Amino acid sequence: PFCSPKPHDIWYTDGTYYVTWDNGRWNANSTCYLTLNYLTPGSKGRVAQDFQFPNARGFFTIQPKQEWLLNQTLHDQGTDVYADEQTLYFIIANDDVSTPGARGPFTGPNIILSAKIEPTPIDTSPNNRPPPSFLGLTVGLPLVFAFIFFAVCGTHFCMKNKRRIGPIAIGGGARRFKKGYSGRAARRQRAHVGGEGSYRDELDEEEDSAPDLSPAAQRREWELASVKGGR
Numbered sequence: 001p002f003c004s005p006k007p008h009d010i011w012y013t014d015g016t017y018y019v020t021w022d023n024g025r026w027n028a029n030s031t032c033y034l035t036l037n038y039l040t041p042g043s044k045g046r047v048a049q050d051f052q053f054p055n056a057r058g059f060f061t062i063q064p065k066q067e068w069l070l071n072q073t074l075h076d077q078g079t080d081v082y083a084d085e086q087t088l089y090f091i092i093a094n095d096d097v098s099t100p101g102a103r104g105p106f107t108g109p110n111i112i113l114s115a116k117i118e119p120t121p122i123d124t125s126p127n128n129r130p131p132p133s134f135l136g137l138t139v140g141l142p143l144v145f146a147f148i149f150f151a152v153c154g155t156h157f158c159m160k161n162k163r164r165i166g167p168i169a170i171g172g173g174a175r176r177f178k179k180g181y182s183g184r185a186a187r188r189q190r191a192h193v194g195g196e197g198s199y200r201d202e203l204d205e206e207e208d209s210a211p212d213l214s215p216a217a218q219r220r221e222w223e224l225a226s227v228k229g230g231r
């Protein structure tokens with residue numbers, strides 16, 4: 001009549017498990033008797049523990065005990081040692097007098113009772129850290145440097161004509177200044193455009209008679225004229 005546990009199920013001492021059976025086999029008002037037995041009994045007997053409950057329930061909750069792991073053979077020798085595992089099995093019977101031939105007892109499947117497994121502590125000290133992976137460094141470092149190189153080059157070529165601070169173009173663009181001063185060359189060009197009979201002031205005639213100077217000399221001359229003329 002057992003529905004659970006299944007054969008060779010593993011139960012742990014810190015868990016909660018169910019024993020279920022076909023309660024339609026007996027009268028609903030009858031009483032079921034369940035015994036947990038050692039597969040290898042000692043001098044204390046085969047029964048580890050017995051239970052009693054109404055058949056109408058159809059299930060029973062069991063929380064395994066640490067004492068069920070007591071090694072029965074060593075206990076008979078006067079030494080109490082708890083085993084890591086112990087094989088047990090259930091027997092169920094009923095007191096329903098209306099079904100005298102089917103009251104039992106019925107033997108259930110074997111189960112394996114195991115001690116609670118304590119997790120192995122993890123050593124997080126610096127001495128237990130894994131060594132650095134040279135393969136990871138060999139692959140990772142070139143990738144990082146390649147990414148930085150392509151990022152800088154891409155920024156240089158994509159932004160060279162787009163971002164400027166005043167006359168300076170970031171990215172290598174040419175420097176351009178808006179010339180607000182009209183010098184000799186501009187006035188001379190305007191004079192030639194007007195022809196030989198166009199108007200020419202005294203400053204133009206002085207510039208025509210003045211010797212050509214280098215750019216540095218022209219800049220110094222312009223600065224001196226600005227100071228003297230208050231321009």
